[in-house]
Amino acid sequence: MNTLNPASATAPAPTKETKPKRRAVLLAAVNRELDVAAPLFAPFAARWDAEADRRMKLRTPEHLKALMKAQAAHTSARSTAATAKSQRTAARAASRNPLSAARRAAATADKAARSSRSSARAALKEAKKSYPDTLTSVAVRAHAAHLVPAGVASWALSTPADWATWPASLSIAAVAVNSAALWLGRRSASAPVEDGLSAEERRLMQRLDPSYWVQHAEENGLERTLTERPEMTPAGIVCGVRLDGKGRSAKWLASETDAVRRLLGMKTETRMQITKGSHGDRALILIRTRSASDGLDLNGWKPGDAWAVDTVTGETVPVPLGKRILIAGTTGAGKSTSARPLLAEASEHPDHRLVIFDRKYVEGRTWEHRARVACELDDMRTVVRELIAEGEERLQVLPRGEDAVQISATRPRITVFVDEMAELLSDCAAKYRGADGKNADYLDVIAGLRTVARKYRAAEIILVPATQKPTLSGEGHGLDSQIAGQLTVRLALAVATSTETQSVFGPDAIEKGWKAHELPMPWVALMRDQEKGPNQRTNPIRMRWMTAQQVIDLPARPIWSRTAGVPAAQPEAERPALRLVKDEAAVTESAPAAEPVSNRDRVLAAVRDGARTNRDVVDRTGLNKGTVSKLVKALVESGELVKDESAGLLPAGGAEELSA
Missing domain, CATH: 1.10.10.10 (Winged helix-like DNA-binding domain superfamily/Winged helix DNA-binding domain)
Known part of the structure; x- marks a missing residue:
């Protein structure tokens, strides 16, 4: 019984619930002690890593080639020297006269061969310095050279006391001490503990550290690559990679994605991207363990709100009013809900009006209080004719030297949103029996939309098509090729295949990092603006979204229509003045x-x-x-x-x- 603490006599026995807590407390205490001890061994680990890094930098293909050449020369010189020595010995045996021509010739050859061997040995030594062994292999050989003979000598003894006194035990202890010192030093040097790091992020940063990468790169087929110190950013882990040797490039490393994931032990669902680095022999590994948009509420809209947020930099993306935009995304990607903030902004201001074509009826009915909605093909034909008449009139009054008309309350910018264009293309191409008994179709609606896309940007009539299948040909294609050629902004949420990614962003999309078919769902997209040129960031963006009820709750706005009496575009001479x-x-x-x-x-x-x-x-x-x-x-x-x-x-x- 504990007489100093009587209460302990009545303390309950440990239960299943208290044991895990005690283990957690004990583990936390051990981690704290290790954190205290780690800085003491950090200099040793840093020196080890610096030497290992120096050796790896010297292990280039050029130095390897020089080493192999020096080894061949040294082998040849040794063979020549051995032959010359044998010939000199034979000459001495054949003649007792030290001044004989044969003995003098053999002696001269032997001397020259030994000199050549010495030069070859010096060159080999210098080549080995230029292409040194890895520090790990040197340490293993050093301990083995000490341990093996000491172990044999210890085995020959008979008493346990002799085992404790012979060098074998000391060598084993030295190995353990060195390994522990390196482990503790790297605990501080290679994977600093930061507030907010998850266990997965800490493990990935440890494996991206150069000391770990160098030791395991070759066994994963990533030899002649070396990482830099990884950094944690708002979008996840970013780490540079140096690429040495012929055939090593960012494109090659990207093709070895599976090997990189295997080396890092990365989870299958963790997204990773490998892109070009700051120089030609550099690559950049981006591991998306986080998003700069985390914690942001992007549900709902009010005037002036950003349309999206860059998940890497955290920069906001404004609504690109006045630009012809393609919105693509498969079912469930959030295409309609992500487009709603754009439509809300396009119908909010006095100098903006909204027109919606919707063969599926659902989205159009939601906007009836803020937009002119056409769901039937006959209504679409009428609206297209009015748009063409409006566009022609605006172009005729466009002042000389100006690229676009000045929008105002009397001449507003008109955004024409086509929801699910694949359905519209299919319905317009379908034949029906006309009033005259002949076959007819509504392809004139598509022709009119082509005219709007090609001709009326300067008239501030802007076409914005949306489609689930952004292909230009084949059965069920969702985009007209002539309209697609006029769209300067391409926004793609998750699409079904890489073919559709290329239809949206171009044939070189995959190579340049525009991989919309790999995006998560919903509301994550890639946006490429043709006016910004080729050097655009391929960062995913998180889209703002709205529910149907939030749209219905928006206040009503004026709805655009042409003046009565102008049902279609006509040449000026035919128009009634x-x-x-x-x-x-x-x-x-x-x-x-x-x-x-x-x-x-x-x-x-x-x-x-x-x-x-x-x-x-x-x-x-x-x-x-x-x-x-x-x-x-x-x-x-x-x-x-x-x-x-x-x-x-x-x-x-x-x-x-x-x-x-």
Whole structure:
């Protein structure tokens, strides 16, 4: 009984629940003691690693070639020296005269052979210094050279006391002490304990350390490679790799991904990427154990929110309004929910309008309070015609020297979103029996969308198609080739195959790191902007997303439509020109609120408002001078305008019409 602590006499026996806790406490105490002891051995481990690194740097193919050449030369010199010595011995036996020609010739040859052997030995020694053995092999040979003879001598003795006194026991102890010192030193030097590191991350950083990599690279087929010190970033572990020798490149290392994963003992689900490093003989290993978007709430949207977050750098990606975008992603990748923040931004502002084509009805109905929605093919045909008419009108008033019209509340940017384009392509190509009894189709809708994509960027009519299958040909293809050629921004969530990745990003996509078919689901994507050039980061981005109810809860916004009376695009000569008349009853109800629908009407309106010269008309209408000159001339010839020498341009009827 413990008399100092009476309470211990009644303490309960350890249970199954308390034993694991005690083991955990004991393990934590041992780890703390090891952490305290590790810095004492860190210099020894650092010197060992520095020497090992120095030796590995010298073990280049060039030095190996020189060593093999020196070994061959030394072997040849030794053979020559042995032959010369044998011949000299034979010459001495054949003649007792030391001055005989045979003995003198043999002596000279022997002397030259021994000199050549000495030179070859010195060259071999220097070559061995240039291509040294690894430090591990040197240590193993040194201990073996001491242990084997000592062990044989100890075995010959008969008493246990003699075993303890002979060098074999001391050699074994030295091996154990050296191994323990290296293990403790590397505990601090190669894998520093950082707050927040998981056990998996700590283990990967230990194996990426140069000391571990060098020892195990050759057995995994990664010889002549050497890692740098790994670093932990917000996106995971980043480690540089030096590549020595012929045929070693970042592309080669990427092809050895399985060997790298095997060396590191990496979990199958852990994502890894191998890319080019800072120099031609460098590669970069990125292990995605983390994401810079972790902890961020990307559900929901409000005006000004970022569309996505870079999972590597943490940078935000704004909504690319005004750019023609392809959105691709297989079922379940989050294509529709990720597109909603873009559509919300495209319909939020006074100078923006949204048009949605949706053959599946579901997404279109969600946006009916903020967008003009067309689900039936006849409605799509009507909307396409209106878009073409709007685009033609805008291009005609585009001022000279400008690349795009200035958007405003009266001339807004129109974003045309096509949801699931594969379904639209299939339905438009299907034949049906027309009213005249002949076969017909809706391919004119696709032709109209091609025109919108090719021609009306300057008119600020922007096409954004979305598809589950972004292939350009074959059965069930989901993208029109002419439309695809005009899309400058490619956004791909997870797609089904590498073929679809190449359809989105180009034939060189896989080689350059655009691997959308390897992305996790949902809401993780790759985005490539053609305007930014070839040197873009292939970092995955985490997309913002919205539920259908969040879209329905958004406030209503104005819905775009063309002025009544212009159902389709027509040449200017065929368009009905609005004439200035005194009879107000002849003007439709919507005419006072609508802009003129032809350049002729704009010129007439400008003259009626006080423009007296061609220059005044140009300033008021925004038309270029050549167009104004032609229209003024035609209107004067038709009698709709009068050109007075003193007053300038006047409407038909002169001062009377002005006063009216």
